[in-house]
Every structure is written in C-alpha cells, then in structure tokens.
Amino acid sequence: MGRYLLRRLLQLVPVFIGTTFLIYWLVWAVPGDPFAGKCGERRCPDQYIAFMTEKYHLDQNVFVQYGNYMKNLLQGDFGQTFSQRDIGDIIATAYPNTLKLALVALAIEAVIGLGAGVLTGLRRNGFLDNLVLVSTLFLIALPVFVVGFVLQWLLGVQWGLVKPTVSSEMRWSELIVPGFVLGSASVAYIARVARTSIAENRRADYVRTAIAKGLPMRRVVGVHLLRNSLIPVVTLLGTDLGALMGGAIVTEGIFGINGIGRAVYRAIVTKESATVVGIVVVLVLVYLVMNLLVDLLYAALDPRIRYE
C-alpha cells in the first residue's frame, strides 16, 4: 500500500509538468499585445514595456519562461500581475469560495443523486422511476446558465425564498441554490449511474444470500447492496470535484460569487496570462489529487482491488 502510494505520487510529477506546460504554452501563445490597454488610452511608455518584458522574461522562448515560472512556483511564488498584485493572493481569496461552492454542489449530488438512484434502482418502472428519468434528462439537456437564471428568478426574485445573490460572507445556506445549479447536470448523471448500478446488483447472488439470512431489508440494501453499487458512483463524484471547480465560471457569474471562475474570466479578458496559468495550475493539482483519492477509495470499497 505504501509503495503503491509512493509510485502513484511519483506518477503525478510528469503528469503535472506535462499539463502545466501545455497550459502555460497555450496561454502565452495567445496572440495579441499583453500591454494593449494597460496604460489607459495611450500606448504604454517604452520604459514600462522594457521593464515588464525583462521582469516576465517575455523576450525569452517559452521553455525558459516556463522553467523560470516553475522554479518560482516550487517556492510558492505564483508571480505578480502586470499591476503588481500577488497572484498568490488572488488565488488565496478566490479558491476557498469556489471550493466551498463546489463542496456544496458535491454534497447535493451525493445526497439527491444517490438517493434518487437507490430509490429508482430498487423499484424500476414505477412512477418515481419515470419521474426521475424524465427530470434528470431535463437537467442534462438544460445548459447551466438556463437552470441558474431560472432558479435565481423564480426562487430569488419571484417567490423571494432566497436572496438572488450570494453575500461576500458566503454562508452555507446561501450556497444551496448556487450549489444545486452548479451540480445540476452531475446530479442527473449520478442518479442515473446509481440507478443502473443498484438495479444490476439487486439481482446479485450475494443480495439473495443476505435476504436468505433473514436480515432486515434496510440492512440488505444499506449494507450489502449499497457498498457494491457505490464504486461507479464514487468515481463520478471524485472526478467531478475538479470539473465543478473549473466549471463554476457561469454559476459564480450568475450569483455574484467571488471565486476562481470570475478571477479567471477577468484575467483572460485583461490578458493577465500569469494569473490564468496560476489558477489553472492549482486546478490541475485538484484534479490529480482527487483522482488519486478515488483510486485509493476503490480499495476501501472493494477488497478485490489490490495495489501491488
């Protein structure tokens, strides 16, 4: 187990370098003058351009630039924006907000998705099953911004049940509606995967054995059936955290949440390449760590999976 973990961690290194380089290269390769519009109406003074070019190694090739960037990054230095703000600060303020939102979305996915999946998987073709199938199809088909604006308008404006936007304090209760919007498509996928998985395992021999042992139905489903059906669901949930954080741009925009979605959007518009790279690099890390966690969780769920 220890050796497996070490090997998996070592595998992360080339993946991390490869992905970050690609991002770095793509972002810096975006055509256009990074200094356009930086100095108001006028063209930036040559002195400023020379200073910035020197500071950001803009005259070097992309490999050297990337090498320098990584060197600083490993010391915890994300660099600065063109307006001399620490990118590390931007990341430190934006990430917790997005993480909070993504965790709420993930919790909603797990509770609603798994709950609906278990209920419908046990009783297929009933009323509830059809209701869930239709409503999940609906959620999958609707783009996030439609779900977001409709819920904001209905619940926030029309019925006044919640505040239409999230305050800067980011209270958990305020995040329920945005969390649902962010996770809406995933809720639908989780529900469907859980439904299939439960329905498949429902007929398994070991479930029949558990019933023949005279265990209460609650225990047959909650212990014997659920544990075996969770593996595909856990995969989906685990890898979804990264996708949720990266995909929060629209949701954060609608509900006015100050997270990485907004930060990255602003950075792209103002051509703050270093900020974009910094935010995305952290996102890559989230993806990699979550993937590793999912793989480790497999072993906890299914002892037949061995790490040798």
Next chain:
Amino acid sequence: MSDILVSEQSAPGPGGSGRPSGRLLEVDDLRVEFRTRDGVAKVINGVTYHVDAGETLAVLGESGSGKSVTAQTIMGILDTPPGFVTGGQVRFHGKDMLRMSDEERRRIRGEGIAMIFQDALSALNPVFTVGFQIAEQFRVRRGMGRAEAKKRAIDMLDQVKIPNAKGRFNNYPHQFSGGMRQRAMIAMSLALDPEVLIADEPTTALDVTVQAQIMDLLAELQRERQMGMILITHDLGVVADVADRIAVMYAGRIVEEADVYELYAKPAHPYTLGLIDSIPRLDEKGQQLRTIKGLPPNLMNIPPGCPFNPRCPMAQPVCREKVPPLLQVGPARASACHFAEELVNRV
C-alpha cells in the same frame, strides 16, 4: 443454546392450526409461474413434499425441472417479477408461510430455515470478510456485541473444519479456496441453528474430491443437529450416500417419491429408470452410454397428458390424454405414472 432455540421456535403461532400433521416443513400443491414477455412458463405445477427433523430429502431433477425454484419459494427469495406463486401452501410447523407477513417470514429465514447455494463465490458478498458475514448473523439476529459475535463466528468456522479459523476470520471470500468457501457458506447458514437446511446443489461447483468432503460434512452436521435437510441435486451419486428419501422432479412436478434404497432397486417411473440407466457403469465399459432421448419440455407449452410422454419408451395413448396423478404404489412411495404398478412389479 440449542435448548433456548427449540423452545423459541417449537411454539407454533396462533395461526398454525393448518393440519395437525406434525410435519416440520411441508410443500403442498405448490404452483409457480414465470410471466415473461414471451409468455407464461409454468415452472412448478403442483409440487408436494415434506421434510421432518433429522431426515434428508433429496430433490432430484434436471435443470429446469423446478427443484431450485421450489426452494426459492420456500425461502421467499423468488424473483418477483417474473416469478409468481399461483397456488398451494408452504407450511412450517403447520403454518402457511405464503400467508405470513414479510416480517414473520423474515424471522424464519436463517433461524427456522436456512439455505446454502451452489456457487459460494458469488453467494458470499465479495466486499465483506467471511468473518463479518457470519458474525453479522449473531449481531443482527441475536443482538450480540462485536467481540462475542466474533467468538461465535470463529466457533462456527471451527465446526465446519476450516483450519486456523481465527486467522481466516478476516479473510475475504476471494482469498478462500472453493471448498473452504463452501464450508464458510455452511457455517454462515448454520449460525442460527436452523431446523431445516436447504442445500441447493452445494457441491456442483467443486472438484470431485472436495465434493465428497463437503457432502460428508453436511451429513455429519445434519446428524449432530438433527436438522431436516432438503438436498437439491442432479447427481444420483451424491444422493445415494446421504439421502433418506428421494423426490424426483420433472417439468415442475414430483414424478416419483421413495425411500432411497427402493428407488434405486425398483424405480416406479420411467424417468427415474432412465436417470439410473444413464449412470456410466464399469461393467458396461466400452458400450455406448444409455441416455434419455429428447429434451425436457418447453415450460411455456407443456405437452398434454403426462409431461414425460414424448420421451417415454413406455408411452401409450392414455399417456397423451391423461395427466397421471402422484399415487401411492406401496408403503411410503408414490409415482406419477399410469404404469407404475407394472414397473414396480416387474422382475
């Protein structure tokens, strides 16, 4: 411990007035059909058998004869849909289980009637340790604490002769060999000291040498505990060793029931005769093996008259018209053949 169990269980419920036959477990004219998209398959067509404490009834038949479905119906683990019970009774201590509440039936499972399955690898839950799955019985059904349940589970593993029971408690099913897995399965089903054990082809998935060990173990445990045992099998060799009585099934019916010696010596049904004749024999080495020609009937379209008539070497016109009822053909034996008397009396 067994005294407590007996006193708990031997008191028949208030509804247990059925027929005071004193039988432990009785299946009475049971009928089950499978409703599928292609039509209705009549899988069980009036099966009647019983088992008493301390005796072993072997239910013999080809695949599709309904022997397993009968057992599943007794246990209440019939997949519904497609399976539906359309008639008959399953009486345990005289009380019809098919009319009990779900909760009453659940309590009988494991404690009154337990079952072991053919393939222990798929019948045991792959993600829990063998020890957990046995101890679970003591914890959930007897309310024991973790430590005591573990002690009892290890004791059960010992009783089924699993070496180093203590060390194997924390193993998963896939870490056991086939024979050991089946032993663990037996330990699990016997944990609550059931009065009846249904063994559904318990040795089919095992090596021949291991088969004999498992059968010996089952026979020994059955004797010690004075359980009633229903042994479902298609293997005549397995039956001869351990069974007291044999019920032969064909197309969802019992076609012959007899004491094990009488059945082998003088089968009273042409199907049984065909089964016995198709066992390979050393004194006929080199000759072609005798078989029963034809195939079992399509259960969606069972032929009129005796269901065996298209394959029967003795078939007469009456066999295509009248279903032969299961009738007594001597002390404690019955046959569902129009010509049972002739068969028994031939020399």
